Amino acid sequence: xxxxxxxxxxxxxxxxxxxxxxxxxxMISEAVDNAFANTGLTAAxxxxxxxxxxxxxxxxxxxxxxxxxxxxxxxxxxxxIATGGTxxxxxxxxxxxxxxxxxxxxxxxxxxxxxxxxxxxxxxMGIITPELMAMLSAGIDVTGGSGMGAxxxxxxxxxxFQASSYLHHSGAGIEHIDAQAALERRNxxxxxxxxxxxxxxxxxxxxxxxxVSWPIRFGHICPTSDxxxxxxxxxxxxxxKIADKVAWVHAVANCASDATTxxxxxxxxxxxxxxxxxxxxxxxxxxxxxxxxxxxxIDYVEIYNGFAHQALxxxxxxxxxxxxxxxxxxxxxxxxxxxxxxxxASGGVVSTNAIGTSAMNRVTECALQILGRAGEHQVEKxxxxxxxxxxxxxxxxxxxxILGDKPKKG
Amino acid sequence: xxxxxxxxxGTWDISTFKFRxxxxxxxxxxxxxxxxxxxxxxxxxxxxxxxxxxFYCRKCxxxxxEPAEVSDHGEIMTFTIGYADVRGNPLxxxxxxxVVKMDGCDSWIMGVLQxxxxxxxxxxxxxxxxxxxxxxxxxxxxxxxxxx
Amino acid sequence: MEKNVAIVGYKMMNALDLVTSRERLTFDxxxxxxxxxxxxxxxxxxxxxxxxxxxxxxxxxxxxxxxxAGVYMRDESKVEMDGLNAVLYACMRILSGQYQTxxxxxxxxxxxxVSPYLHIEYTLDPTYDRQVKLxxxxxxxxxxxxxxxxxxxxxxxxxxGVAAQNLGNAALNPYxxxxxxxxxxxQVKGSxxxxxxxxxxxxxxxxxxxxxxxxxxxxxxxxxxxxxxxxKGMGQSIETYFLGERDLFTSTSTTQAAKxxxxxxxxxxxxxxxxxxxxxxxxxxxxxxxxxALGLLDKGQAAGAYQVGETAxxxxxxxxxxxxxxGAHPISATGLVRLAEAARQLRGEAGDNQVREAxxxxxxxxxxxxxxxxxVVVLGI
Numbered sequence: 048x049x050x051x052x053x054x055x056x057x058x059x060x061x062x063x064x065x066x067x068x069x070x071x072x073x074m075i076s077e078a079v080d081n082a083f084a085n086t087g088l089t090a091a092x093x094x095x096x097x098x099x100x101x102x103x104x105x106x107x108x109x110x111x112x113x114x115x116x117x118x119x120x121x122x123x124x125x126x127x128i129a130t131g132g133t134x135x136x137x138x139x140x141x142x143x144x145x146x147x148x149x150x151x152x153x154x155x156x157x158x159x160x161x162x163x164x165x166x167x168x169x170x171x172m173g174i175i176t177p178e179l180m181a182m183l184s185a186g187i188d189v190t191g192g193s194g195m196g197a198x199x200x201x202x203x204x205x206x207x208f209q210a211s212s213y214l215h216h217s218g219a220g221i222e223h224i225d226a227q228a229a230l231e232r233r234n235x236x237x238x239x240x241x242x243x244x245x246x247x248x249x250x251x252x253x254x255x256x257x258x259v260s261w262p263i264r265f266g267h268i269c270p271t272s273d274x275x276x277x278x279x280x281x282x283x284x285x286x287x288k289i290a291d292k293v294a295w296v297h298a299v300a301n302c303a304s305d306a307t308t309x310x311x312x313x314x315x316x317x318x319x320x321x322x323x324x325x326x327x328x329x330x331x332x333x334x335x336x337x338x339x340x341x342x343x344x345i346d347y348v349e350i351y352n353g354f355a356h357q358a359l360x361x362x363x364x365x366x367x368x369x370x371x372x373x374x375x376x377x378x379x380x381x382x383x384x385x386x387x388x389x390x391x392a393s394g395g396v397v398s399t400n401a402i403g404t405s406a407m408n409r410v411t412e413c414a415l416q417i418l419g420r421a422g423e424h425q426v427e428k429x430x431x432x433x434x435x436x437x438x439x440x441x442x443x444x445x446x447x448x449i450l451g452d453k454p455k456k457g
Numbered sequence: 458x459x460x461x462x463x464x465x466x467g468t469w470d471i472s473t474f475k476f477r478x479x480x481x482x483x484x485x486x487x488x489x490x491x492x493x494x495x496x497x498x499x500x501x502x503x504x505x506x507x508x509x510x511x512f513y514c515r516k517c518x519x520x521x522x523e524p525a526e527v528s529d530h531g532e533i534m535t536f537t538i539g540y541a542d543v544r545g546n547p548l549x550x551x552x553x554x555x556v557v558k559m560d561g562c563d564s565w566i567m568g569v570l571q572x573x574x575x576x577x578x579x580x581x582x583x584x585x586x587x588x589x590x591x592x593x594x595x596x597x598x599x600x601x602x603x604x605x
Numbered sequence: 606m607e608k609n610v611a612i613v614g615y616k617m618m619n620a621l622d623l624v625t626s627r628e629r630l631t632f633d634x635x636x637x638x639x640x641x642x643x644x645x646x647x648x649x650x651x652x653x654x655x656x657x658x659x660x661x662x663x664x665x666x667x668x669x670x671x672x673x674a675g676v677y678m679r680d681e682s683k684v685e686m687d688g689l690n691a692v693l694y695a696c697m698r699i700l701s702g703q704y705q706t707x708x709x710x711x712x713x714x715x716x717x718x719v720s721p722y723l724h725i726e727y728t729l730d731p732t733y734d735r736q737v738k739l740x741x742x743x744x745x746x747x748x749x750x751x752x753x754x755x756x757x758x759x760x761x762x763x764x765x766g767v768a769a770q771n772l773g774n775a776a777l778n779p780y781x782x783x784x785x786x787x788x789x790x791x792q793v794k795g796s797x798x799x800x801x802x803x804x805x806x807x808x809x810x811x812x813x814x815x816x817x818x819x820x821x822x823x824x825x826x827x828x829x830x831x832x833x834x835x836x837k838g839m840g841q842s843i844e845t846y847f848l849g850e851r852d853l854f855t856s857t858s859t860t861q862a863a864k865x866x867x868x869x870x871x872x873x874x875x876x877x878x879x880x881x882x883x884x885x886x887x888x889x890x891x892x893x894x895x896x897x898a899l900g901l902l903d904k905g906q907a908a909g910a911y912q913v914g915e916t917a918x919x920x921x922x923x924x925x926x927x928x929x930x931x932g933a934h935p936i937s938a939t940g941l942v943r944l945a946e947a948a949r950q951l952r953g954e955a956g957d958n959q960v961r962e963a964x965x966x967x968x969x970x971x972x973x974x975x976x977x978x979x980x981v982v983v984l985g986i
Contacts, residue, residue, distance in 0.1 A: 048702050067462055070732055095841075102685070103664040106467055108657070108727035109686065112973040113846050122861055124841035125978065126694060129658070129685040131665035137682050141694060147701035149607045150839075150869075207537030208556055208567075215535065215580045257547070260554075261538035261575070303681045305515055305672040315556065315565045316507070316515065318534065327678060335703075440668035467731045474662040475718050477626040513632050518639075518646045518675040520632075 050454040051146045052286045052293035053414045055279035057082025062242045062274035062399045065163040071110060072117035075159045078275035079118050082155065086279060088289065090119035093279070094151040099128045099138030099158045100403030104165045111157075118157050132353065133301075133439030134158065135276065135407030136446040140299045142280045152285040159275035160401035205441060207260035209319035210356040214262060216320060219359060219374035221262045226250040226377060228267050228355035228397055234384060235394025237423035242272040242399040267355040267397070274401035276408055283454055294414035297432070297449040298335035302328040304443035317443075322364045324445040325438070329365035332447040336455065338432070341366050345449075347389055347416050347426060347433040349409035353396045358382075361436055362390060365447070389426040392416065406437030410448050417452050482510030485524060491594035495586070497562060499525035507564045528560035529586040530605055538575045551575050555602060557584055569601045606869050610699050611826035611833035612818055612984070614642045615945035619782040619814035619933040622717040627661060630712055631673040634817040638708070639675070642819065642829055646675030649819070650704040654683045655691040655711035657937045659727050660719055674710055674817075687885065688816065689940025689970030689980045693839050695820050705825045712815030713936035716782065721811045724936050725974050730846070740848075743808065745974040747800035749853045750890035754802065756854035757905045761802045764889040765790045766911045768807050768931060771892070774918060775928025777957040780946070782812035782933035806931075807889040814935025816942045832952040837965070838872070838983040840865025848975060859898035859969065859979040867900075870983035872965070875900040879983075880964040881923040881950065883943035885971045887930050892916075895976065896924055899967055923960045926950065940970020944982060951986050 057078045059066075066074055083089060096118060098111040107113060111120070111127050126145075130137040135158045142156040214220065232248035235241035245252075256266035286293050302324035304317060317323065329341075338344045348367060352358040359373035367388065368376060376382055382390045391397075393412040396405045413433035415421040430452075437446040482498055486509040489496040498510025502517045506525045514521050536555040541547050553570040555578065570578065571587070583605035592598045616638040623630060639645055652674060654667045663669070667683040674681075684691040688711030695707035715721035725742035726735070734740045754761065772788040775781040785792070788806075796805040819829070826833040842861035844851050851857075863875075872878050882901055886892035893907035901922055902910055910916060916924040927946035930939055947966040949955045965985045972978040 067464075069462075101664065103658050106727065107731055108659045108724060109972060110728075112728050112843075112977055113730050115843050115846050115977070120843055121845055122842055122858070124862075124865070125843045126684065126690055126841070127686045128683065129665070129667075130683050131668055140682065141684075144694065144697040144701050144703075147703070148697035149700055150697065207539075208535045208554075211537050212535035212580070258538075258540045260540065263537075301680055301682065302678060303668075303671045303676050305677055315567075316505070316563060320535070323678060440665055440671075444668060444671075465732055465736055467735060476662065477624075477714075477718065479626055479629060512629065513636075513673065515672045515677045518632075518636060518677075520636075 049147045049149065050283040051143050051280050051296045052283065052454070053278055054281045054286050054290035054293055055082050055086035055088065056411045056414060057085055057277040058240045059274045062240055062272040062401055064270065064272065066161065066273040071105060071107065071161050071164065072114040074161055074273065075114055075157060075275045076117040078159070078277040079157065082277040082279055086290065088279065093119060093123065093153055093155045095124040095145050095154045096120045097126050097128060097138045097142045097145065097154060097156045099134040100160055101131060101134055102129065104160060104162050104402065106165050130444060131439030132402060133351065133406040133437035133444060133446045134403050135405055136410060136435065136437035136448060137301070137406070139278060139407050139410050139448065140301065140446065143296055143299050146280055146282050152282045154280045156278045156280065156407065157275070158403045158407045160403040161273045162271040162402065163273050206354050207263045210262050210354060212318050212320035213356055213360045217359070217363065217371045217374065222250060222254070223359060223374040223377060224262060224267055224356045225253040225264070227358050228253045230383065231355070231358070231391050231395045231397050234392050234424055235398035238393050240399070241394040242270050244398070263354060269353040269397050269400035272399050272401040274404055276404040276411060278407060278411055292418050294417045294450045294452070295454045297451045297455045298332040299448050300328040300332035300335065301446040320360060322360070324443055325361055325364040328445045328447045332449050336449045338449070342368065345432050345434050346428060346430040347413060349391055349393065349412050349433070349435045351396050351406055351409055351437040352391070353400060355397050358390055358395060365434065365436055384424065384426045387428065389428065392421065392424045392426050406439070406446060409435035409437055410450070413450050417450055479512050481512060481522070485510060487594045487596070490598040491592050493588050493592055495527050495529050495559060496524050497527055499523045505563045506561065508559065508562045508566060527562035531557045531559035531584060533578070533580055533582045533584060534558050534565050535580060536578050553578055555584065557602060568599065571601045572603045606700065606838070608700050609823040610696050610820055610836045611823065612836070612944070612948045613821045613826050613829040613833055614638055614819045615816065615948055616641065617780050617814070617816040617942055617945050619780055619812060619935060619942070620716070621782050621810065621812050623714070623813035624717070625813070627656070627670060627712060627714060628673045630815050631670045631710065634710055634712070634815050635674045635708070638817045638819060646679070648706060649675065649708045650680065650706045651698050652676050652679065652681040652708045652710065653691045653695045654681060655685065655688045655709070655937050657685060657713065657724060660713055660715060660724055660936055662719060687940040687970040687972045687980065688938045689944060689968065689982060690841065692818065692820070692941065692944055692982060693841065693980060696836055696839065699820060699822050705822045707820045708817060709820065709941060710815070710817040711938035711941045713938055714813045715936050716811045716813040721934065721936055728973060740974070742974060743803065744800045745848060746888045747803045748848065749975040750802050750888060752853040753890050753894050757907070759908050763893065763908050763911065764802060764807050765793045767889040767892050768793045770911065770917060771925055771929045771931040772806065774926055774958060775932030778928050778932065781928045782814060783810040784932065803888055809887045809930045809934035812933045812935060814933050814938055814942065816938045816945050818941060818945055834948045834951045835985050836982060837985045838866035838868065838870030839981065841980045843978040846977060851975070853975060854894070856895055856898040856976055856979060859895055859976065859981065862979045862981040863899045866981040866983045872983060875967070876922065878965055879922065879967050880962045881926060881960045882967040882969070883927060883929070883947045884925055884969045885930055885939050885943055886925070887934060889931065891976065892924060892929065895969060899969065899981070901967065918958060918960055926955065926958045926960050940980060943970065944968045947984050951984060
């Protein structure tokens with residue numbers, strides 16, 4: 048298989064709750080312009096574009112059509128990818144396959160979300176619209192107690208089952224979730240592109256935020272951010288001409304399970320904390336990357352944690368440690384930027400969540416660590432190989448990307 | 458940087474939508490709930506029992522339609538305790554939502570648990586369905602779960 | 606292209622109302638395809654699903670179609686555009702060497718569940734076009750139709766002729782949704798105007814439908830079928846969003862997409878080398894317009910060509926022998942259905958719609974008002 052490398056990254060200047068000064072295409076163009084500025088490339092150098100976001104959050108269908116002129120895509124092949132929360136990484140994977148297919152050499156992947164323009168709850172509740180309608184037609188008052196119990200209400204409700212089950216199986220306590228949120232918000236303070244930054248964050252402060260649905264506290268939950276991220280990928284030959292430092296893709300993988308809604312319309316057959324897709328996808332990625340001992344060979348991890356507990360849960364599920372070990376590593380300080388198994392130095396999704404970008408940001412942040420360009424949030428240890436993880440849907444669709452500082456051999 | 462921007466309103470109108478959902482499994486479940494029974498569907502190939510019954514087995518990818526009765530007693534597999542609604546408004550009382558595996562069933566269903574304090578709920582707790590006094594063959598016949 | 610990728614099987618369903626749910630349709634298409642090929646879901650290495658959140662009325666709609674498509678604990682991704690593009694992506698995955706088989710499935714239920722015109726409406730700029738409300742899918746298409754007719758001095762008769770030919774082909778095709786036997790030009794002309802010059806029978810019908818196709822590497826293809834249809838070339842391109850800045854009487858992005866596909870396929874003279882075409886023309890005028898952009902008709906010669914039956918099933922270069930989207934437009938799947946129809950022809954399975962010489966085919970799919978974005982695939986046997 049052809050080798051593919053990340054030769055450029057561009058972010059919007061900030062990721063914040065509301066960008067009132069730009070509309071959608073204008074906002075995206077900022078990230079595109081930054082990617083060009085960072086690499087010295089121009090529109091003419093790009094062979095194809097991949098575009099991704101979660102469109103029901105803004106109410107614009109196929110936004111790459113409206114934004115075509117703003118993202119240097121006129122006259123080029125453009126492909127739109129949408130897989131829920133993990134859209135960013137799925138779009139990245141599509142870019143990867145554009146090049147490994149042999150058909151293209153330089154591909155730009157554009158992701159964004161401008162949730163302030165939509166009603167996020169409508170977007171989230173929209174995930175289960177038919178069930179809501181079915182409940183209504185079956186006579187259930189979906190706003191009342193039994194109805195909400197029957198649905199589990201929105202994203203936070205469903206995820207609380209996952210967090211609850213995770214604590215039960217791992218032996219971690221809610222205080223570890225508090226501590227993880229605090230750790231990542233402190234990391235975020237060193238990342239100019241993060242949204243929620245708190246250099247003074249502590250587990251105690253997080254523990255004081257209101258409980259939404261046990262064990263999820265308000266302080267454990269990601270913000271909704273406006274922002275865009277662009278990554279430019281190139282084949283080995285093209286990269287040699289354009290870039291001096293490249294973060295190489297060693298493997299991509301993904302696995303889909305079923306939507307675990309467990310409401311009275313669709314039955315749930317898996318424990319939401321079991322995360323078999325994460326286990327399958329990560330093992331497949333390691334095999335493709337030729338990695339036999341991830342705990343030793345992977346130096347850095349970015350986990351998609353819209354909810355703080357997921358950093359711990361997925362660290363275990365992708366095989367970086369055993370189940371029940373993640374919170375102990377956290378207690379020992381190993382997950383910090385200065386630790387032996389640094390995680391989410393960027394602040395993770397729990398600090399920044401422009402949904403369409405979030406899964407791709409896990410990849411770009413790993414790339415920055417490998418390239419030594421993470422500035423203030425560069426981790427202490429040397430990063431030769433990194434793993435980026437994303438999940439989407441109703442907790443069951445997982446994507447994995449492994450990057451390295453040299454092209455993969457063989 | 459723009460000095461002056463303007464906000465315009467828009468809508469995504471799904472009120473005109475008509476959703477079709479599979480009826481067979483749901484209808485069977487509702488008809489049997491009228492008798493105070495829980496009946497799901499079993500996969501004749503792998504033996505998985507689902508409640509409510511889907512029209513196909515997820516693992517085998519074949520059509521299934523064998524009725525299978527499951528108990529109205531079961532075990533809590535996981536749970537959460539809600540303190541606020543989807544928009545962040547605090548609830549009047551904490552609401553305990555368990556996900557329960559009924560005996561004889563392989564899938565789990567979500568509900569509300571009454572009759573216990575939040576501190577008492579735990580994984581593995583045995584519960585049973587509290588049936589409504591008048592069973593009408595609607596989802597509300599299963600009022601909530603209570604300790605066994 | 607470095608490797609050969611083939612279509613080894615397909616399954617389509619179209620009706621004005623399929624009386625089904627998305628979940629059921631997904632299962633029927635994929636299970637149906639597996640049954641015909643004598644395989645099960647484990648034989649599929651990767652899947653690309655394609656449906657549209659706005660039409661499904663729910664966020665991340667593909668998440669709820671995964672298990673029905675047989676993707677439980679398997680590799681899958683999703684494209685959210687016209688289904689022909691999903692074929693491009695699936696093909697890339699096989700060309701990379703990572704996968705041997707790839708399934709593509711797309712569906713749209715705009716006959717029974719939701720208005721088809723919402724699809725384009727929501728692609729329009731929410732800050733201006735959606736506020737002013739002059740533009741919608743039909744009015745934009747009408748502007749394009751008027752521009753095309755005026756450019757070459759065609760009369761509206763051309764639209765009636767194209768529509769009658771397509772609807773006549775559709776009437777012969779059991780896979781179509783709108784089948785009007787004995788359809789005549791007069792009948793078309795007698796249908797009411799939607800937006801002049803477009804009449805009801807010049808436009809696609811709201812319909813339910815879906816399609817699943819299995820692609821395979823050369824090695825695997827030989828195991829799965831003795832009638833593989835090879836993907837010889839593919840390409841895509843996009844134009845500016847702003848209608849006023851486009852030449853509405855042609856389709857530059859289609860020409861660009863076609864050039865990419867023809868270059869890969871080694872097609873230098875499409876009119877000579879291409880045997881027939883399946884084009885996603887959603888309105889009567891779009892068929893000759895896109896055929897010209899694909900290099901299959903000389904510009905300005907459309908009226909004459911249709912008059913003498915050059916594009917009919919038994920003509921020199923049949924266009925939409927299946928009846929095209931005027932017979933069914935399952936939004937998200939239409940381009941994929943064109944691919945399946947072309948494969949049907951190349952395998953000699955097209956029954957009453959069979960063209961005589963099925964050698965090399967051009968397949969086209971579109972997205973956006975007035976076909977702002979286009980994809981082209983070249984198939985051969």
